[in-house]
Amino acid sequence: MSISINLKKKLKYFDIDISCECPDNSMLVMIGPSGGGKTTIIRMLAGLEQPDEGSIIYNNDIWFNSSAGIDISPQKRKLGYVFQDYTLFPHLSLFENAAFASKNKSEVEKLFDLFRISHLRNRKPRQVSGGERQRCAICQALARHPKILLLDEPFSALDAITRRGLREELRNMKGEFDFPVIYVTHDINEALYLADEIIPVVQGKIDESWIARMTERSDSGNRILKAAREQKIALAY
């Protein structure tokens, strides 16, 4: 059981051309410099942008296949998507937001307990902190029982302490996700901390030399390689 991705798309300054696979119970982290096409890849996975060519296959379900003319709408892909910054609906309370796509209110209550935001259930998004909003956004995505969870730099707008706390919470919870999780970040520490598998994406492609270049420039690349050995992270390139 996995999601397999093979996508091509022409962008203004470079082309995206990427193939990878992410199994259930696994977190694939796409790392790379900003503006390298990571968000576009995630958006294509969600069905919010159309690839020029390729395929997205979740188990045996074809979500996208350019040669067969198949393009399943985002509504039907049944995925969880946590955006870069706050996309909670401002007119709804946090609980209404999280329960937006869920019929099971008690499950949303449980998620709120798990993410320690039950006491904020009646507050509007503007009345809570950035970290609390992102906790709610994750609850919203999980309450839908997604087939796959996409997280697009979900903690990048938060301060360092909150970011570290949420990163820890996510890692502790990771074992309970029985679906593939694809996480996009440009933060090497975040990638090392969370990933089961890391893919370096530079200018829309998996760039094998990126680690080596990072190694030359700083010790970040070394840290990735060391962590990969210690934590058994499969470097996908």
Add this chain to the structure above:
Amino acid sequence: MDFVSLYVTLKLALVTTIILMVVSAPLAYMLAHAEFPGKSILETVIYLPTALPPTVIGFYLIIAMGPKGFIGKGWGFVTGGSLLFTFTGIAVASSIYSIPFAVQPMKAAFQKIDRRLIENAYVLGLSKYSTFFRVALPNSLSGIMAAAVLVFLHTTGAFGVLVMVGGSIPGETRVASIAIYEAVEMMDYRGAAMLSLCFIPLSFIFLLFINKLNRGN
């Protein structure tokens, strides 16, 4: 004082506002968020009443709403009646005349919605239709209220289009602006002054409301 014309004016303004809120909201949303062939032509047609003299609009509406016009013919086929010189006729005419004042602020309000909110709704499984009602409308209420107020005020001041399409039938098509004009023609300055005076607090209160809405935003 001609209270009846005042009543017809307020009734017409209310009916026009209701018609335009229902018609313009999906139209404005489509113009704000969808790309389709002929979009700029459609938009230009919608805004045309702001650029044309009211008498020109009135003339074309007489043609279209007359027994041989496409609106009049369709209406006659469905109801057996005529649109010209009726309250329904002036309601249709004033809706066409005021449509830019509904679409423009609504479109601006829909454009202000963060695109990611709409995308989040899609990812959460909402259809485009449900997204419009559950996400777009509640997050554009101030723009929709502003549109309603503008349409209401614009309709209370309409004259040229209404007099051409509806004439001046007391209790049916004679609105206050026509009654004021007729009073002045008959040298009834007192009657004209009384009716005119009614418009000042009405316009003042509504414009104050719009101002508050804008400040709130």
